[in-house]
Amino acid sequence: MQLLETVNTLREQLALARRAGKSIGLVPTMGALHEGHASLIRAAAAENDVVVVSIFVNPTQFGPNEDLAAYPRTLEKDMAVAKEAGAAIIFHPPVKEVYPDGNATWVDVEGPLTAGLCGRSRPGHFRGVTTVVSRLFNIVRPERAYFGQKDAQQVQVLKRMAADLFFDIDLRIQPIVREADGLAMSSRNTYLSPVERQAALILSRSLAEAKRLVAAGERNTAAIEKAVAAFIQTEPLATIDYIELVHPSDLARRETLTDTSLLALAVRIGKTRLIDNTFLEVS
């Protein structure tokens, strides 16, 4: 496995691979790799000849009061995880390589896809994500790129961006990977103290509670959101950012449940903001 830090060296290696007829899969990450990332890399390795894992803590997707400085940086361990899962190249550029002096171009998906959910409490976040991912797509030019369903809104925003900009890249979305007790894997879980780690189970448990209500016949969105909020409020360390039942692709709020809906939530456990989601099916 190679560790490359510049766009030029990466492009040289990828040109060789392309000349040899090899397909390229990209797994964009911000590092602090966990089993969720490993599942993306394994999926990429199963479908592509060469897997590039980018490890880049993208400054433009963090708000001024967010955790950019504190975000875990664990390159040595990340390299071991990526190699084990089947990566051929780690692309780990300095900020100047992705955002060269004088750069002035942003990619912004406007409208309802980015206005609600995480977009409401993290203004500018998705603009940072789409800007960096479009740069990575142009740098790597992969056949396929891999993202986790844990970031359900990011998935829909990136699909919109890829379609609108005619990126000829297949976005391959992989299911949420959870710890044995249900907590969705996240690099931010490392911020949790042991007591907070236990309290964080309220997220996945509240999704299970919503599924239970739907199985019992509840179809009213507001009633489900209210019940989920009440459930989460039983945990003293939890502060709700949002709980919303939306259409799984346009992310528009739903009044009643029909076929498949997405229940998405963001909850602070102490100072750590965690997100989780699940599909609610009505037959």
Ligand code: PAF
């Ligand atoms: O999902 C993430 O880790 C990031 O938002 C991404 C897609 C790597 C862009 O920085």
